[in-house]
Each structure stands twice: as C-alpha cells, then as structure tokens.
Amino acid sequence: MKKIKKSNFEKMVNSLLQSGSTIIAPVLKKGKHYFSRIESFDKISLDYCQTVLSPKAVYFPSTDSLMRYENEHNNVKIIEVEVPKNPVIVLGVKPCDAYALSYLSEFFLKENSDTYIQVRKENTTIVGFTCTHSDDKCFCTSLNINPFDTKGTDIHFTDIGEEYYVESITEKGNEIIKNFNTMFEDSQTIDKKEYSSNPPIKFDLEKIRLTDKFESSVWLDQSLLCLGCGACAYSCPTCSCFDIQDESNPYSGERLRCWDSCGFGLFTLHASGHNPRHDQSNRWRNRVFHKFEYSVKNLGIISCVGCGRCIRVCPGGMNISEHLAELATI
Amino acid sequence: MTVLARVSELLDSQQINLFIGYTQKGSICPLFLKESDQVDKLIFNEDCLQNLVPYLNKHEVQSFGKIGIFCTFSALRSLLQLKSEKRFSNLSIIPFLVISDDEFVEFGSYEEIESYIEKNFKKGDDNVQEMIDKINLMSTEEKWEFWTNELTGCIKCYACRSACPMCYCDKCSVEINNPQWVPTASHSQGNLEWHVMRAMHLAGRCVNCNECFRACPMDIPLNLLTSKINADMEVAFGQIPGTKLKLDYAMSCYKFDDKDNFIR
Numbered sequence: 001m002k003k004i005k006k007s008n009f010e011k012m013v014n015s016l017l018q019s020g021s022t023i024i025a026p027v028l029k030k031g032k033h034y035f036s037r038i039e040s041f042d043k044i045s046l047d048y049c050q051t052v053l054s055p056k057a058v059y060f061p062s063t064d065s066l067m068r069y070e071n072e073h074n075n076v077k078i079i080e081v082e083v084p085k086n087p088v089i090v091l092g093v094k095p096c097d098a099y100a101l102s103y104l105s106e107f108f109l110k111e112n113s114d115t116y117i118q119v120r121k122e123n124t125t126i127v128g129f130t131c132t133h134s135d136d137k138c139f140c141t142s143l144n145i146n147p148f149d150t151k152g153t154d155i156h157f158t159d160i161g162e163e164y165y166v167e168s169i170t171e172k173g174n175e176i177i178k179n180f181n182t183m184f185e186d187s188q189t190i191d192k193k194e195y196s197s198n199p200p201i202k203f204d205l206e207k208i209r210l211t212d213k214f215e216s217s218v219w220l221d222q223s224l225l226c227l228g229c230g231a232c233a234y235s236c237p238t239c240s241c242f243d244i245q246d247e248s249n250p251y252s253g254e255r256l257r258c259w260d261s262c263g264f265g266l267f268t269l270h271a272s273g274h275n276p277r278h279d280q281s282n283r284w285r286n287r288v289f290h291k292f293e294y295s296v297k298n299l300g301i302i303s304c305v306g307c308g309r310c311i312r313v314c315p316g317g318m319n320i321s322e323h324l325a326e327l328a329t330i
Numbered sequence: 331m332t333v334l335a336r337v338s339e340l341l342d343s344q345q346i347n348l349f350i351g352y353t354q355k356g357s358i359c360p361l362f363l364k365e366s367d368q369v370d371k372l373i374f375n376e377d378c379l380q381n382l383v384p385y386l387n388k389h390e391v392q393s394f395g396k397i398g399i400f401c402t403f404s405a406l407r408s409l410l411q412l413k414s415e416k417r418f419s420n421l422s423i424i425p426f427l428v429i430s431d432d433e434f435v436e437f438g439s440y441e442e443i444e445s446y447i448e449k450n451f452k453k454g455d456d457n458v459q460e461m462i463d464k465i466n467l468m469s470t471e472e473k474w475e476f477w478t479n480e481l482t483g484c485i486k487c488y489a490c491r492s493a494c495p496m497c498y499c500d501k502c503s504v505e506i507n508n509p510q511w512v513p514t515a516s517h518s519q520g521n522l523e524w525h526v527m528r529a530m531h532l533a534g535r536c537v538n539c540n541e542c543f544r545a546c547p548m549d550i551p552l553n554l555l556t557s558k559i560n561a562d563m564e565v566a567f568g569q570i571p572g573t574k575l576k577l578d579y580a581m582s583c584y585k586f587d588d589k590d591n592f593i594r
C-alpha cells in the first residue's frame with residue numbers, strides 16, 4: 001500500500017494534464033457537481049455527495065457517432081469514425097460509480113464486444129475515491145457495496161487528512177505509481193471504514209423476490225408518481241439502452257447512438273401501433289426487473305448501485321429505495 | 331371542517347376514488363390516496379410547489395374517474411386552461427386550493443375556478459420577470475450565447491415535457507420518427523430545435539407554473555422561454571392562459587376582421 005501527500009497529488013494531476021491526458025473530474029457549477037473535463041487542478045471539487053449525472057458518458061456518451069456516409073451520384077461511401085485514442089483519466093469516481101462502470105464494461109464487452117466502448121475503456125484510467133459524503137438518497141450498502149470498495153477502479157484513493165492512502169488495483173494503477181514514484185511513499189494498511197461515509201441499510205436485499213411478482217398490483221401503485229420522462233435512466237450510471245438514429249440529407253449522413261429510456265412510451269411501441277408496455281406501470285416494472293432480475297440472469301450482476309441519482313432527479317418523487325423496501329416486505 | 335376531514339369524507343363517501351396531494355418523505359413528493367386511512371400523511375405548506383395537474387393527463391390516473399387534487403394557484407390555472415382546450419370531459423375533478431389546515435377553497439365547477447382566478451389573479455414569479463428583463467436587454471449575439479450555453483446541458487430526458495400540464499399530446503412531435511422531424515440526439519442542433527419547438531407549442535398556453543424548470547435535472551431555465559413567449563402573446567392578442575374557460579386560442583383562431591391583413 002502507498003500514500004501520497006495532497007500537495008504531491010496536485011503536482012501529479014498538473015503533470016498529467018501537461019503531458020496531454022484528458023482529465024475528467026467532479027466540478028461545481030451553480031451549486032451542483034458534474035463530471036467535466038478540467039484544464040487545471042483548482043477546478044476539481046472532490047468535496048461532493050453525488051454528481052447530477054454519472055460518469056458513464058466517458059464510455060457511453062449521450063450521443064455517439066458510429067459512422068458517417070457520403071453519397072455522390074448514388075455511390076455511397078462509408079466513412080468510419082475513429083474513437084480518439086488519447087489517454088483519459090476519470091478522477092474522483094466514487095465506489096458506486098466505479099462499480100457501475102465495471103458493470104457497463106461487462107454489458108458492452110462480454111459478448112460481441114462493442115468496438116467504440118472497448119477503445120474508450122482501454123484508454124481510460126479510473127481513479128476511485130473513498131466516499132466521504134452520503135445523503136438520505138444513498139443506498140449502496142443495501143446492495144452490498146461498501147463506500148470504500150475498489151471494484152471497477154484502476155487506482156483508489158482514500159482521504160486520510162494531509163495525505164491520501166493509495167491502493168493500486170490494476171496495471172494502469174501500477175503505471176501511475178511507477179511514473180510518479182518519488183511522490184508515493186509506502187504505507188501501512190489502514191481501516192478505510194474510519195474515513196468513509198456510512199449510508200444506513202434501507203432494505204434486506206435477500207428478501208426481494210421479483211420472479212412471482214410480475215402480475216402484482218404493486219407496480220401500478222408505485223408508478224402512479226412516475227411522469228414518464230427519462231431523467232432516471234439518463235442520470236443512472238448503469239442504464240445502457242440506446243436508440244440508433246440516422247441523420248442525413250441526400251448527400252451525406254451520420255449514424256448516431258443516442259441514450260434511450262425504457263420509461264418512454266415510444267421505447268416499446270411496435271410499427272403496428274401495438275405497445276406491449278402500454279402504461280407507466282409496465283415500464284416501471286421493467287426498470288426494476290431489468291436491474292434486479294434480468295441483469296442477474298444475464299450477467300450475474302445487479303445493475304443498480306444505490307447511488308440515489310434517480311431519486312434526486314425525479315420530478316415526480318419516485319424513490320426506488322423506498323419502493324425496493326416495499327418489495328422486500330411483500 | 332379541516333381540509334383533511336373533507337378529503338376523508340369525499341373518499342369515504344366515494345364522491346372521489348383518488349386524491350392527489352403532497353406528503354413529506356425526506357423531501358416533499360406527491361401522495362396518491364385511494365382510501366381515507368392514510369389521509370393524515372397529507373401535508374400542505376409553502377414548499378408544496380409541484381404542479382400536480384400533469385398527473386391528470388396520465389390514463390392510469392384518469393381511470394379512477396372521480397379525482398380530488400391539491401392545486402397551487404398556477405395549477406388551478408393549468409386546470410382551467412386544460413378545460414378550455416376541451417380536456418377531461420370524462421373526468422370529475424374536485425380541486426382544492428389550500429391556505430392552511432382549516433382554510434381552503436373547494437371548487438365545485440370550472441366557473442368557480444374561473445371567477446376565483448379572476449378575483450385573485452397575480453402575475454407570475456418576480457424572479458422569472460427579472461431574468462426576462464435581463465435577457466431583453468441583451469444583444470442578439472448575447473442572447474444566442476446565453477441560450478447556447480444553457481441548452482448545451484440538455485440530455486433530452488424530456489422531464490420538461492413530462493412535468494408540463496400542457497404537454498399532453500398522445501404523440502409528441504419528437505416521437506414522430508417516420509420521418510424524424512426533430513432530431514432526438516442531444517447535440518446542439520437537436521437541443522435547440524426541441525426547446526424552440528416546445529416553447530412555440532406552448533405559446534398562449536403556458537400558465538407560468540415553472541414545472542419545466544423545476545423538473546429539469548440539468549437546471550435549464552426553460553420557463554424563461556415559455557414565459558417570454560406568453561408575455562409577447564399577451565401584448566399581441568390580449569390573452570392570458572388559464573384565466574378563461576372559453577378561449578379563442580390565438581394561435582389557431584381565424585377572424586375575418588383580423589387587424590393584420592397578411593392572413594386575410
């Protein structure tokens with residue numbers, strides 16, 4: 001285990017910026033935190049509870065160009081889109097989000113690997129941070145994620161006062177320590193729990209049994225509050241649904257992959273006009289089933305990390321943690 | 331009689347099958363009551379700002395048929411505007427405007443709502459007006475920069491649309507995808523087209539409830555667009571949305587004696 005003085009941490013970040021790395025970190029804008037590209041160390045604001053949007057756009061941007069095409073006298077030419085290969089460092093990623101990024105990698109890369117996301121993942125280093133601030137919307141601990149876990153990170157920092165306690169998790173993490181070896185000192189193992197937030201457990205995950213609740217009236221009752229927008233899905237660090245759009249004119253065009261949400265009526269609307277998920281209760285049920293049933297069956301992972309973003313952004317006051325607590329009792 | 335007792339009475343006597351109000355669970359959120367046993371969870375205070383009327387556009391909610399609902403003043407205006415647009419013909423709605431536990435107005439008809447709004451009319455939020463005044467003073471380039479900057483944040487989650495009482499189309503223009511009229515991508519052109527189109531569709535219809543701004547996860551002040559258009563509509567046509575039960579809607583009403591001759 002290693003440690004680094006905060007003054008050296010600043011020097012390290014500035015040096016990485018100077019060497020041409022793109023650094024994405026939490027930045028404070030009008031009272032809220034967002035992951036943004038930073039040009040200097042002083043823009044970073046690590047003193048945060050949760051960013052409005054997750055860092056998933058680093059792998060999976062809201063609008064992603066897949067290819068372009070040109071048409072000249074009916075000769076269609078396909079132009080491949082090159083994903084930039086410069087090194088990207090995402091700094092200040094909390095354990096919930098790092099866990100979610102590892103889920104996204106599984107989802108997009110396990111079978112039929114997605115080239116665009118593969119390239120981004122290869123060029124990205126995830127610098128995790130032990131969570132120090134939680135609020136009443138946080139529920140990672142209810143999903144067996146600790147606010148100091150390192151899953152999904154390449155290197156993990158814990159604020160212990162004047163210094164950061166540092167754990168290298170992958171080869172990319174080792175590389176950082178090697179490149180800045182004069183700044184890192186050896187450290188004894190510490191109990192990270194003493195330095196982390198501690199969100200209370202909100203429900204017993206073991207007691208949530210969805211399989212026999214598909215036809216339950218609970219979905220209608222819970223979804224009455226839902227207004228049917230996509231704020232939950234777009235702020236969610238694991239929601240990965242997308243829509244392919246061709247934007248074109250007679251001479252050229254571009255194929256885009258855009259975020260989509262199962263909360264929208266259009267999501268399942270058939271060309272015939274039939275909609276198998278015809279009301280919001282079906283869509284809400286799908287959201288919960290996907291995260292707690294389908295992704296467990298398909299990938300062996302629950303695809304909710306308890307970050308609480310969907311609760312914070314919901315204009316209708318939907319609260320997935322309360323809804324899960326209710327599901328655990330029926 | 332307190333407002334809670336009255337809501338209980340309406341639910342118990344099945345004069346309503348559903349009551350939509352507010353409750354406090356960490357933060358304030360809507361509460362849907364089908365029976366009176368949980369009526370004491372209802373709250374009403376100055377922080378209860380969400381316009382609950384958009385819920386009445388959901389067909390799951392409409393299936394309850396007879397519905398009571400807490401309304402803020404602008405929510406009441408949205409209800410009247412929706413009625414003037416011939417909505418809710420199959421619904422029996424009992425709106426309540428609550429001042430305190432035992433001081434409230436229960437409306438028995440849309441005419442009562444109309445006359446209450448007329449007597450108690452107040453212009454929208456002062457902060458909104460202040461921002462509009464500030465933008466009015468900007469040059470075209472500054473306005474462009476202001477909106478380009480604000481709309482960059484849009485992620486196309488359509489929370490503005492979902493939370494808006496006036497956005498009730500079965501098929502929104504952005505959902506017409508053959509051909510795709512408005513780009514669904516959240517790039518700068520897509521965001522601009524979406525928000526300009528939405529604001530235009532709300533011209534002369536927005537009741538300044540500010541739900542779009544409140545709902546936006548990215549804090550984009552969309553209410554400025556619709557409020558500004560409505561201020562212009564008022565000057566041009568003398569119409570204030572959500573104040574009249576019978577409305578000759580300016581954007582779709584043809585008059586032989588129109589003062590502009592391009593249309594005649």
